[in-house]
Ligand code: HEC
């Protein structure tokens with residue numbers, strides 16, 4: 001027996017020191033989420049203590065041997081109002097506090113860096129605008145808001161980053177977004193937190209938060225040589241989108257330069273703001289919303305473009321300038337030409353487009 005106890009002790013110590021009740025607070029929003037959680041826990045604990053104290057006290061005070069016959073009580077409006085209004089006030093505080101946080105978590109700041117994520121059974125694929133592809137990992141710079149656009153290729157998944165206190169469903173057929181700003185360098189867990197089939201528990205990865213400099217180096221060393229927008233440009237040509245969308249005056253389709261973020265009027269008079277989701281729908285389901293002044297001649301591309309391909313097309317259309325050229329964006333300029341040439345095609349376990 002003597003030799004077992006140190007082993008158990010060692011195990012216990014190791015378990016206790018490694019067992020994190022609360023994951024690290026590694027994002028800007030994490031301490032705010034924890035503060036709300038702490039408040040809610042404290043309110044519940046105070047409520048629980050109060051109820052237990054009353055139950056115990058009353059069962060002793062009014063036990064049968066002291067009160068053999070029950071007395072009829074008419075109630076007290078003051079008492080009832082008190083135990084209604086105080087909890088109501090506390091719940092309203094939680095509601096307002098929670099809503100403010102919710103909107104903060106789901107409204108990305110305008111300077112956020114864009115990353116696209118595809119979930120599928122059973123992996124996460126991340127696409128950076130500069131053309132870097134990753135599987136089950138996401139490299140991001142510290143102190144920089146990152147805006148994720150998510151979609152699933154098959155069933156529901158949920159992109160969950162506990163250290164950042166953020167998660168978001170990846171849904172088939174529709175883009176969802178979520179943003180975070182990492183505040184500490186390090187490597188953090190990435191989970192799929194929605195049961196999605198046999199290997200759901202293996203759908204895990206890493207979020208690597210790097211210094212701005214290391215991130216730039218990582219971008220340069222991991223590039224595929226073709227930015228997402230450039231890949232989109234290629235697809236745009238190979239799918240013959242150019243036949244109708246080419247920015248010339250007589251073109252059969254509207255010019256797509258500057259369409260992103262603009263407001264379109266549809267034939268039914270409805271006004272829509274063009275965002276990522278609208279672009280995706282316009283490509284896959286063109287007949288659902290026809291732009292005013294145009295004939296419904298655009299064919300559907302449903303089933304012909306992969307989710308990664310759609311991300312490329314969206315990124316291309318977002319970055320089109322009036323000459324139908326890709327605008328230089330901050331992320332694409334970070335592609336150092338030397339590193340681009342040096343990276344052999346097909347390196348870094350890339351996901352192939354199309
Ligand atoms: C046969 C001609 C034709 C082809 C090919 C075509 N489109 Fe279109 N497209 C149109 C027309 C016409 C409209 C406007 C009417 C509508 O909304 O369907 C349009 C609308 C759009 C819109 C909505 C924005 C707006 O200003 O109305 C997007 C985005 C778009 N096309 C992208 C594409 C992409 C990407 C491809 C290739 C994968 C493509 N189109 C291929 C004719 C075409």
Ligand SMILES: [Cu+2]
Nearest residue numbers: 157192196203
């Ligand atoms: Cu999953």
